[in-house]
Amino acid sequence: AQTVTQSQPEMSVQEAETVTLSCTYDTSESNYYLFWYKQPPSRQMILVIRQEAYKQQNATENRFSVNFQKAAKSFSLKISDSQLGDTAMYFCAFITYNNNDMRFGAGTRLTVKP
Amino acid sequence: NAGVTQTPKFQVLKTGQSMTLQCAQDMNHEYMSWYRQDPGMGLRLIHYSVGAGITDQGEVPNGYNVSRSTTEDFPLRLLSAAPSQTSVYFCASSYWGGRGPNTEAFFGQGTRLTVV
Numbered sequence: 393a394q395t396v397t398q399s400q401p402e403m404s405v406q407e408a409e410t411v412t413l414s415c416t417y418d419t420s421e422s423n424y425y426l427f428w429y430k431q432p433p434s435r436q437m438i439l440v441i442r443q444e445a446y447k448q449q450n451a452t453e454n455r456f457s458v459n460f461q462k463a464a465k466s467f468s469l470k471i472s473d474s475q476l477g478d479t480a481m482y483f484c485a486f487i488t489y490n491n492n493d494m495r496f497g498a499g500t501r502l503t504v505k506p
Numbered sequence: 507n508a509g510v511t512q513t514p515k516f517q518v519l520k521t522g523q524s525m526t527l528q529c530a531q532d533m534n535h536e537y538m539s540w541y542r543q544d545p546g547m548g549l550r551l552i553h554y555s556v557g558a559g560i561t562d563q564g565e566v567p568n569g570y571n572v573s574r575s576t577t578e579d580f581p582l583r584l585l586s587a588a589p590s591q592t593s594v595y596f597c598a599s600s601y602w603g604g605r606g607p608n609t610e611a612f613f614g615q616g617t618r619l620t621v622v
Contacts (some may be wrong), residue, residue, distance in 0.1 A: 396548070427610065437596065437613035483548055493564055494539070494611065496548035 394419045396484055398497035405474045406505050412459075413469045413500045415484030424488040426460065426467045431481040431499075440482070443467065474504045508532050512597045512614025519587040519621045527582040527617050529597030536602035538580040539611070542566065542593040549596060555580055556602050587621045594618050 396417045405411035417426070428440040443451045443460050450458050455472045467486075471478055481501050487494040510531045519525055531538065539554035541564075551564030555574040569591060571583040580599075584591060598611040 398548075401546075435594065435616045435618075437598075437611075437616075439610040442610060485549075493551050493554070494549075496541075496550070498546050498548045 394421075394486075394488070394493070394495050396486060396495045396497040398482075398484055398500050400500045401498070402501045402503070404503040404505055405471075407474055407476060409474055410470060410472045411474055411502065413471075413482050413484075413502065415467045415469070415497055417465050417467065417484070417486050417495070419465070419486070419488055421488040421490060423490075424486050426458075427485045427487075428456070428458070428467075428469045429483045429485060429496075430478075431483065432477075432479070437483075441469065471502075476504050476506060478502060479504045510597055510599055510612050510614040512595075512617060514617060515615060517617060517619050519584070519619065521587060521589060521621060523587050525584050525587065527584075527595055527597070527619075529580045529582065529614060530578050531580075531599040531612070532578065533599060533612065534577060535599035535612075536577070538574065538597065538599045539564070540570070540572065540580070540582045541596045541598065542591075543596060543616075544593050552582065552595075584619075589621045592619060592621045 424445045426443040430438045430440045441453045441456050457470045459468045481499045483499045484497040513528045536557045540552040541549040543549045550566050553572040555561045561572050595617045597614040600611045
């Protein structure tokens with residue numbers, strides 16, 4: 393079975409601080425993509441960052457970066473210099489080359505406090 | 507650019523009624539999918555399509571039908587609405603490279619459906 397686990401239902405961080413959201417996944421496939429999506433109160437799903445499993449280098453997008461540990465099947469998201477606009481639900485997801493079923497975690501609700 | 511357009515944004519149905527959620531994309535994406543989002547469960551795949559005329563079931567297909575007559579449109583039909591189908595529904599599309607999706611999924615704005 394292919395599963396995604398986000399063990400932190402809720403987190404909070406002070407503005408300008410750094411926070412790390414955890415994600416682990418389970419698959420027997422070796423070729424896959426990993427994603428972090430942000431869902432603000434508007435409900436829109438917004439891609440934050442993506443990682444291709446064959447790339448060893450961790451992806452970065454401005455203040456967002458990942459720590460991808462393929463052997464451990466771990467894909468955590470680090471948000472640096474947190475901003476009030478980062479307040480949202482964050483979903484970890486992955487999809488394999490051989491399976492059309494994108495799997496999502498249950499989400500982590502992040503609140504950035506002023 | 508419209509991206510993925512999903513209608514309606516809100517809908518209330520009575521148990522047993524049927525309805526169709528519309529989804530259209532203008533990015534010429536082969537891959538389209540429908541998800542439902544329930545509290546504490548993330549998004550779960552209902553049905554997906556890798557091209558016109560090709561559809562398949564996802565994780566939670568029961569009670570839903572889809573068809574894909576054109577590349578642009580991928581409607582989701584609720585055959586006989588039940589309270590268990592109260593949820594937020596998302597349509598998404600992405601490029602299908604033949605060896606797995608190699609770009610992000612673009613999502614519609616979602617439909618909040620309540621079945622009473």
